[in-house]
Amino acid sequence: MWKFTVRRILIMIPQIFLLSILIFLMAQAMPGDALSGLIDPNLDPKEIAKMREKLGLNDEWYAQYIDWIKGAIQGDLGESFRFKMPVSELIEQRLINTFWLSVVTLIITYLIAIPLGITSGRFNDTWADRIITGYTYIGFATPVFIFALVMLWIFGFHYGWFPTTGSVKPGLEPGTFDYIVSKIYHMLLPAISLALITTVNTVQYLRSEIIDTKQRDFIITARAKGAPESRVYNRHILRNSLLPIAAFFGFEITGLIGGTIFVEQIFGYPGMGQLFYESILLRDYSVVTSVVLLFGIASILGALISDVILSLVDPRIRIK
Incomplete structure (x- = not known):
């Protein structure tokens, strides 16, 4: 097991390296540079040119990349001209909010998806299956930002059940019980809104896998031997059907990254997406x-976690 994990980590390193180069080159193509916004536009152009030369912004792209990646490894990501503070400190503040929002979203997603997927797959072609399948079709067709806006209007503005902005009630002291409760309360509506959309993929994957597993030879053999139906489902069908869910975990993380960008902006939630x-x-x-x-590193780590989990559940996929 450890050999497989080490091998996957070694594969991940060049992926992150190539990702950093791609991001840097795309950033170079953006209008402006790291000095933009930090200087007075009325400053003498000669002084601006000297500052660019001092910061190395006139160097070749590979020289700038080496300086940038060295700083990133050491935790120096530059300075934000908008917030007037180091980027590393700014990201640290926002990352905590996004992390907990993602954790709560994943918990809600699986609490909804697994029971619905099992019900839909076990009782396929029934009214329950048709209702669940209809829900997933609507979820596939609904953009997350539209659904989040509707949820915000109904449960935030119309009924007033949830706060409509922020991550905690102002004036509360960090670490107190009221502070933690307020954090969770502000997190619930964005998490539920995102989970109700992201859950449809897991429901469909689980449903399809259960229906496919029910028709396999070893299931037919188990039933022919007189095994109880509950045992057939719990020990054979469900156990084998959960494998794709483990493999899909990394894609859930990637999907959350894209979803939080819209959801955090709509709900005014101060996280990485906003x-x-x-x-x-x-x-x-x-x-x-x-x-x-x-975000890119998080996606790569999500794929790594999926592979490790899947290798624990099904040792056959491990590379010898």
């Missing part, structure tokens, strides 16, 4: 490149 969106609009060069790099 930071990324606002930084693009303001062309905050240092923040954009850093956030995209972290």
